[in-house]
Amino acid sequence: MSDDAMPSPESQAPESAPQSAAPQQSFDNSQPTQASAQPAGSVYDAFKQLPEFNGADDVTIARTLYQSMQGYRDAQGQLRQYQSMMPATLEYMQNAEQYRQWQAQQKAAQQQAPAQPKxxxxxxxxxxxxxxxxxxxxxxxxxxxxxxxxxxxxxxxxxxxxxxxxxxxxxxDPEGTLKPFIESIAQQKAQELVQQQLGQYTAQNYVQSLEQQNSDWLYDANGQVTPEGQAIRGYIAQAAQAGIATAEGRWQYATSMLERDLLNLRYQQVQQMFATPQAPPQMEPPPVEPQAQSNMQFLRQRATRAPSRSGGATEPRVPQPKMSFEERLRAQLVKDGSI
Incomplete structure (x- = not known):
């Protein structure tokens, strides 16, 4: 068999170079993936050490914390309502006996008073x-x-x-005839005005009391309205447009809407924490120089070249002088007419 048909040991050596390079490149590209697959410390690791969360996963812990936070906010709302009612309750308890006596007198007077003629x-x-x-x-x-x-x-x-x-x-006697009518209308209007003024006074005191009790989150250290305070003002105006007349009803509506917004924001944050992380971008292989790529292609073609199937007589093998790999490659290129 001729020297063209049988690849030399030196020509086989470069063929194994790309094959061994592929696993090495695959190993290098897999390092970022393995590094990213190792999860960082979870924010719920501290809770897992508590007896209440023994053996619970992160989703169960998050759900329990969410429910606890909602219950805590409900309790805060009830506490603020109780605190607003506490001054009136203390005043009633201090004067409960006088109030009962006055109520009994009013009831007796109503029973004894004759009906006023129309x-x-x-x-x-x-x-x-x-x-x-x-x-x-x-x-x-x-x-x-x-x-x-x-x-x-x-x-x-x-x-x-x-x-x-x-x-x-x-x-x-027009004055005496119309006097009962005028007195009745005047008394009715006076009662309406008194009730209106009393309601406004009570509402103002209630609003001032709320601002004092919740000033820690309605205003910042510089006295400016916080984002939560601005949201409360917007919801109070919305409650007024909806027909809620009392200050207590507007405040309850505004705080309920603000708590809903905060809970939705917290829920979105928890959802983002449990979102699947994106896979890191794959590293592109380094560019191959044109000349080196041409040499590798030539070596592959020479290594896979099939032997000649011609039926002619083979020339007797003449001993060739020992040549290096570079000399053999150059001689082959001259023979093929490449150079």
Whole structure:
């Protein structure tokens, strides 16, 4: 067999170089993946040491902490409500006996006080009997029809007598006639104004008390409104637009909405903590020089070159002088016409 058909040991040596390089490159690329696969210390490791969380995973611990935080916020809301009611409760407890006595006196006075007569209380006339009230064509006054029943005539006469007496008193003494009416309207309006002023005063005191009790998170150290305080103001305005009239109702609505926002934010943070980390980018292999790539391609072609199947006679083997790998490669290139 000729020297062209049989690759030399020196020509086989470079063939193994790319094969051994592939595992080495794969090992280098796998190092970042193995490093990233090792999880860092979990934020829940400290909780796992407690007896309550013995054997629990991170998801169970997070869910338990979330429920505990929600219960804590509910308890805080109830505590603030109790604190706002505490001054009135203490005042009532100090004057409970006087309040009971006053309440008993008011109840007794209501039972003993006679009913105040109405300033305008004419006798009632049934609707079906009003048809018997007609006008006299000669005088133009209201009179009773001749065919009216006896009961209808009695009620209509009583009504006409009352109205005629009222008109006579109004003409002779208008001030005395209208005095009960004016006093009744004035008393009603005065009570409405007092209740309105008292409600505004109570609401102002309630708002001031809330600001003092919650100033640690409504305002910062410089006296500026915090983001939570701005959210509370926005929700209070929203409650007013929704028709909630009392300051207590608006505050309860605003704090409930703020707690909802904080819980949603905390839930999103927990979800991000348990999100699957992205795989690190794969390292690209180093670029191969054009000349080295050409040499490697030539060596592969020479190593896989099939022997000649021609039926001609083979020349007798002539001993060749010993040459180095570079000399053999150059001689082969000259023979192939590459150089």
């Amino acid at each position: 300033w305008w209380d004419p006798p009632q006339v049934k609707d079906e009997w009003r048809q018997y009230i007609v006008r006299d064509p000669e005088t133009g006054r209201e009179v009773i029809a001749p065919d009216a029943p006896i009961d209808a005539q009695a009620q209509i006469r009583a009504y006409q007598a009352y109205t005629a007496n009222f008109a006579k008193k109004f003409v002779t």
